[in-house]
Amino acid sequence: MTDTHDTNLPEKAVELEEDKKTAEVPEPATTETSAEETITEKVEEPAPKLTKEEILAKLKEISENVENSTKTEIDGLKQAFYKLHNAEQEGLKNQFIENGGAAEDFVPQADPVEEEFKNIMSVIKEKRNAANAELEKVKEMNLQIKLSIIEELKELVESPDDANKNYAEFKKLQQQWNETKPVPQMKENELWKNYQLYVEKFYDLLKLNNEFREYDFKKNLEIKLHLCEAAEKLADEPDVVSAFHQLQKLHQEFRDTGPVAKELRNEVWARFKAASTAVNRRHQQHFEALKEAEQNNLDQKTVICEIIEAFDYSELKNFAAWDSKTQEVIALQNKWKTIGFAPQKMNVKIFERFRKACDEFFQKKGEFFKTLKEEMNANLEKKRALCEKAEALKDSTDWKNTAEVLTKLQKEWKTIGPVAKKHSDAVWKRFIGACDYFFEQKNKATPSQRSVELENLEKKKAIIEKLEAINEQDDSKENVQQVRDLMKEWNNVGFVPFKEKDKIYKQYHSLIDKLFEAFNLSASNKKLSNFKSSINSIREGGTQTLYREREKLMRTFENMKNELQTYENNLGFLTASSKKGNSLLTEINRKVEKLKGDIELVKQKIKVLDESIQNEA
Structure with missing residues (x-):
C-alpha cells in the first residue's frame, strides 16, 4: 500500500x-x-451624425439604463453635441461680425437645449457614480467570498481525512469560485495564484x-x-x-x-x-485604422488652418476682394464640418487654431468695412457737391465755357472713390442727368450740325464702297493694310443723322466682320476695331455718354480682376491640399489665360475712351 x-x-x-x-x-x-x-x-469611436435633439433623446435612453452603456459611448455623444453647439455659436458670431459688430463684443446666446443636455448629463453622472460605488461593494464582497473559499480549500488540503471523501466538497468550492466573478483588480492575480496553489495541493493529495x-x-x-x-x-x-x-x-x-x-x-x-x-x-487593426483615419483628418484640418492663416490682408482693398475671400472661408468652414474627428489629444487644439484663424479674418473684415463705410460716406458727400455744381450749370447758355467746366467736373468725378451701393445709382443719375440736360440743349442750339452730319454720312458710304471693292479671297498685306486704313478713316469721321446711324453702322460692321474672318485676323483685334468704330456713335450722346461708357467698363474691369484673383487662389488651394488631377488644373489655367486676354481688351477700350474724352476736351 x-x-x-x-x-x-x-x-x-x-x-x-x-x-x-x-x-x-x-x-x-x-x-x-x-x-x-x-x-x-x-x-474615441466617432458617434454617428446626429442632430442635437437626437443626441438628447439617446442620452435620455441611456439615463434610464446607465449600467448597459459605456463611457466611450457617452463621451462620444457629449463631444458630438458640443461640436454642433459650438458650430451654431460660431455661425452666430460670424453673422454678428459680418453685420458690423466687433468680435470681442459678441455674447453667446443662451441655448435651452444645452441646459437640458447638462441636466441629463448630471443625472447620468450621478447614476454612474452610484453604479460604480455599488460595483466596488460587490467586488469587495466577492473578494471576501473567494478568500473564504481559499481558506476552506486550505482546510481540505490539511484535513487528515481521506481526500476522496472531500472530493464533493472540493467540486462545490470550485463551482462557487467560478460563480463569484468580479473582484478588485489589484487583488486578482494574487488571489488566483493562492487559489491555484491549494487546488494543486488538493490534486496532489487526491487519490482519484x-x-x-x-x-x-x-x-x-x-x-x-x-x-x-x-x-x-x-x-x-x-x-x-x-x-x-x-x-x-x-x-x-x-x-x-x-x-x-x-x-x-x-x-x-x-x-x-x-x-x-x-x-x-x-x-x-481596427484601432490602427481608426488612428490612421484620425491622423488623415488632422492633416486635412491642418491644411485648412494654413490656408486661412496665409491670407495676405494687405491685398484685400475693396468689397469684391473681401467678398471673394469670405466665400472662400465659408467654403473651408463647410469642408471642415465634413471632416471627422482628429486624434483626441489634438482634436481641441486644432479646432482652437481653426477658430482663431476664422476669428482673425472676420475681425479684420469688420475693421475694413468700418473704415470703408467712413470713406464711402466722405465720397458720397464729394459726389453730391459735384451734383450741386452740375445742376447749377445745366441751364447755362454759355455753351463753350460751361461745356469746359462740366467736362472738368466729369474728370474730377472719376478721381473720387466708390460710394455705398444703395446710393451709387441715385447719385450717378443725378450727376449725369444734369450734364446730359446741358449737352442736349447745346446740341439743339447748333443749327449747322445737320449739314455736317449729312456730309459725314456720305463719307461713310464712300468708305463702305471701298470696303466692298476689296477682294476677300486675296489676304495680301496690301489688302489687310487697306482694311485697317479704312477703319481708321471711318473712326475719324464724325456723327451722321440719327435716323441713318444704325443702318450705316450695321452695314459697315457686317463688311468688317466678313473681311476679318476672311483674313483670319485675331478676335481681340476685331473686337477692339469694332469698339473704335463705335466711338462716334457713343459720342453722339455728348461727352457725358463717353464718361458713362467708361464707368461701365471700369466696373467690368474690376469684376474681371476679382474673378482672376479667385481663380488664382483656387489654383493655389488645389496644389496645396487636394492635389486634383491635371484635367481640372488645365481647365482652370485655360480660364485664367482667357480672362487675362479679356482684361487686356477692356484696358485697351478704356484707353480708347480716354483718348476720345481728351480730344473732346
Whole structure:
C-alpha cells in the first residue's frame, strides 16, 4: 500500500505540474486584455451624425439604463453635441461680425437645449457614480467570498481525512469560485495564484482512480472545445470591438475550467490561442485604422488652418476682394464640418487654431468695412457737391465755357472713390442727368450740325464702297493694310443723322466682320476695331455718354480682376491640399489665360475712351 502510494506520487506530481501550466497559460490573455482595454479607452469611436435633439433623446435612453452603456459611448455623444453647439455659436458670431459688430463684443446666446443636455448629463453622472460605488461593494464582497473559499480549500488540503471523501466538497468550492466573478483588480492575480496553489495541493493529495480523473478530464474537454468553437466564430463577428469583449469572457471561462487529459492539453490550448490571436489581430487593426483615419483628418484640418492663416490682408482693398475671400472661408468652414474627428489629444487644439484663424479674418473684415463705410460716406458727400455744381450749370447758355467746366467736373468725378451701393445709382443719375440736360440743349442750339452730319454720312458710304471693292479671297498685306486704313478713316469721321446711324453702322460692321474672318485676323483685334468704330456713335450722346461708357467698363474691369484673383487662389488651394488631377488644373489655367486676354481688351477700350474724352476736351 505504501509502495503503491510512493510509486503513484511522482506521476501525480508530473500530472499536476501540467495542470498548473494549463491553469496558468491563459493568464497572459489578461495582460493582453488590459493593453487592449487601454486602447479602447484612449481611442474615441466617432458617434454617428446626429442632430442635437437626437443626441438628447439617446442620452435620455441611456439615463434610464446607465449600467448597459459605456463611457466611450457617452463621451462620444457629449463631444458630438458640443461640436454642433459650438458650430451654431460660431455661425452666430460670424453673422454678428459680418453685420458690423466687433468680435470681442459678441455674447453667446443662451441655448435651452444645452441646459437640458447638462441636466441629463448630471443625472447620468450621478447614476454612474452610484453604479460604480455599488460595483466596488460587490467586488469587495466577492473578494471576501473567494478568500473564504481559499481558506476552506486550505482546510481540505490539511484535513487528515481521506481526500476522496472531500472530493464533493472540493467540486462545490470550485463551482462557487467560478460563480463569484468580479473582484478588485489589484487583488486578482494574487488571489488566483493562492487559489491555484491549494487546488494543486488538493490534486496532489487526491487519490482519484482513473475513472474519476477520466470523467473530470472529459467534462473539462467538452467545455474547452465549446469555448474554442465560440472563440473561432468571433472571427466572423462584424462588430470588432464587441468580438474582443466577448473573447475576454471566454478567456475567463477557459481559465476557470479545470485540466484536460495530458496528451490533449497543448492541442486544446493551441487551438484556443490561435482563435484568440485572430480576434486580437482584427481588434488591433481596427484601432490602427481608426488612428490612421484620425491622423488623415488632422492633416486635412491642418491644411485648412494654413490656408486661412496665409491670407495676405494687405491685398484685400475693396468689397469684391473681401467678398471673394469670405466665400472662400465659408467654403473651408463647410469642408471642415465634413471632416471627422482628429486624434483626441489634438482634436481641441486644432479646432482652437481653426477658430482663431476664422476669428482673425472676420475681425479684420469688420475693421475694413468700418473704415470703408467712413470713406464711402466722405465720397458720397464729394459726389453730391459735384451734383450741386452740375445742376447749377445745366441751364447755362454759355455753351463753350460751361461745356469746359462740366467736362472738368466729369474728370474730377472719376478721381473720387466708390460710394455705398444703395446710393451709387441715385447719385450717378443725378450727376449725369444734369450734364446730359446741358449737352442736349447745346446740341439743339447748333443749327449747322445737320449739314455736317449729312456730309459725314456720305463719307461713310464712300468708305463702305471701298470696303466692298476689296477682294476677300486675296489676304495680301496690301489688302489687310487697306482694311485697317479704312477703319481708321471711318473712326475719324464724325456723327451722321440719327435716323441713318444704325443702318450705316450695321452695314459697315457686317463688311468688317466678313473681311476679318476672311483674313483670319485675331478676335481681340476685331473686337477692339469694332469698339473704335463705335466711338462716334457713343459720342453722339455728348461727352457725358463717353464718361458713362467708361464707368461701365471700369466696373467690368474690376469684376474681371476679382474673378482672376479667385481663380488664382483656387489654383493655389488645389496644389496645396487636394492635389486634383491635371484635367481640372488645365481647365482652370485655360480660364485664367482667357480672362487675362479679356482684361487686356477692356484696358485697351478704356484707353480708347480716354483718348476720345481728351480730344473732346
